[in-house]
Structures are given as C-alpha cells and as structure tokens.
Amino acid sequence: MMHRSLHYYSRVNMPLKLELIAAACENMGIGINGDLPWRLKTEMAYFTHMTTDTEDKNKKNVVLMGRHTWECIPEKYRPLENRINMVLTSQSLDYGDKAITCKSIPHAIELITEMQNQIERVWVIGGSKVYKNAMESPYFGRLYLTRIKKEFECDTFFPPIPNNFVLIKDPAVPQDIQEEKGIQFVYEVYEKDN
Numbered sequence: 610m611m612h613r614s615l616h617y618y619s620r621v622n623m624p625l626k627l628e629l630i631a632a633a634c635e636n637m638g639i640g641i642n643g644d645l646p647w648r649l650k651t652e653m654a655y656f657t658h659m660t661t662d663t664e665d666k667n668k669k670n671v672v673l674m675g676r677h678t679w680e681c682i683p684e685k686y687r688p689l690e691n692r693i694n695m696v697l698t699s700q701s702l703d704y705g706d707k708a709i710t711c712k713s714i715p716h717a718i719e720l721i722t723e724m725q726n727q728i729e730r731v732w733v734i735g736g737s738k739v740y741k742n743a744m745e746s747p748y749f750g751r752l753y754l755t756r757i758k759k760e761f762e763c764d765t766f767f768p769p770i771p772n773n774f775v776l777i778k779d780p781a782v783p784q785d786i787q788e789e790k791g792i793q794f795v796y797e798v799y800e801k802d803n
C-alpha cells in the first residue's frame with residue numbers, strides 16, 4: 610500500500626468532511642450480538658480522544674451513528690460526553706436532549722451545516738451501512754481504522770475499502786504496534802486518492 614505523508618493543518622474553519630473511525634479484526638468484523646467482539650481499553654481511549662478533542666475549545670465534534678450503535682452504548686455512557694450525538698434512523702424516535710435524530714446522511718449533513726460554527730469535526734462511528742454510505746459520500750474525508758491482528762467471531766462487518774483509498778500519516782496517530790491482553794493492533798489512516 611502506498612504511503613502519502615501530509616503536513617498537519619489546522620482544522621479550525623475546515624470545510625465539512627466526514628471522518629470515519631472504526632476498529633476491525635482480521636476477518637473485518639466490527640461487532641457481535643450488539644456489542645464489540647473485544648475489550649481493548651487502549652483502543653477505546655484512542656476512540657474517545659480522537660472523537661472528543663478539538664483545537665478550538667469553543668467547538669465540539671459530532672459523533673454520527675446508526676440506531677443500533679447508539680443502542681450498543683451502555684446507558685450510563687449515553688450520550689457520548691462532550692460530543693454532539695447524532696443518530697440515524699428511519700423511525701420517529703426522540704432521544705430528547707441526549708441525541709439529535711436524522712433520517713439520512715444528507716439530512717445529517719443539512720443539520721450539521723446549520724450548526725457548522727459550533728462544530729470542528731464530524732466523526733462517523735458506525736455501523737456497517739453508515740460506514741459504507743459515508744465512504745461513498747462526496748463529503749468523505751478520512752477513514753481512521755484500527756486493524757486488530759486477530760480473528761474474532763462477528764456478525765457485523767466493515768464494508769470493503771474502495772481501491773482508491775491510500776494510507777496516509779496523521780501526526781496525531783501513534784505509528785507503532787499497540788498491544789493489550791496479548792492482542793496486537795495498529796492505527797491506520799486512509800484518504801481517497803484523487
């Protein structure tokens with residue numbers, strides 16, 4: 610896979626882009642029985658800091674997810690704190706002030722655009738169809754993918770990564786091999802090669 614290194618740039622005032630973040634095992638699984646197939650605290654901490662941190666302290670990031678993913682988050686951790694939670698659903702659901710519901714990705718983009726001055730980054734956090742739609746969207750920006758170097762039994766999978774995606778380096782992302790509970794994993798970042 611070709612590597613392209615980038616200069617780090619300020620995200621403040623960056624035009625709207627969807628940034629995907631996912632962890633997948635060797636068989637590209639991401640979930641089982643409405644849960645994660647693994648418990649990796651370091652990986653979870655990486656997810657939290659990547660999706661929460663902002664350069665501009667007056668702004669927040671969005672976490673955009675499918676309804677199942679929302680339901681998979683234990684109630685005590687819902688909404689994901691210090692982030693604007695948005696849930697995709699075709700149903701008329703009301704999560705009160707915990708999360709904003711949206712009917713489609715274009716609808717989510719419309720709502721995000723209305724709040725754009727309060728938002729720094731838009732993180733798409735799953736599941737399968739949401740990742741697929743976001744990778745096909747003209748708003749696709751980056752894919753942050755943790756590759757877990759082990760097979761797990763899964764019932765939900767990350768969609769195929771398009772051929773024109775290339776690995777890049779983000780200085781915010783550790784390059785070295787991570788290890789927890791004897792399980793190795795690496796943090797990868799992809800962009801679309803135009």
Ligand SMILES: NC(=O)c1ccc[n+]([C@@H]2O[C@H](COP(=O)([O-])OP(=O)(O)OC[C@H]3O[C@@H](n4cnc5c(N)ncnc54)[C@H](OP(=O)(O)O)[C@@H]3O)[C@@H](O)[C@H]2O)c1
Nearest residue numbers: 631632639640643644645675676677678698699735736737
């Ligand atoms: N490893 C990881 O990084 C990771 C990340 C996220 C999730 N997961 C795992 O993945 C599993 C959940 O993912 P999933 O793929 O089953 O479900 P999901 O994508 O979270 O949720 C699917 C639901 O979201 C709604 N939805 C999705 N796309 C939509 C769209 N474009 N427009 C309107 N509504 C849309 C629909 O809700 P309605 O039925 O209400 O219409 C759909 O039934 C769990 O096991 C979870 O633990 C893993």
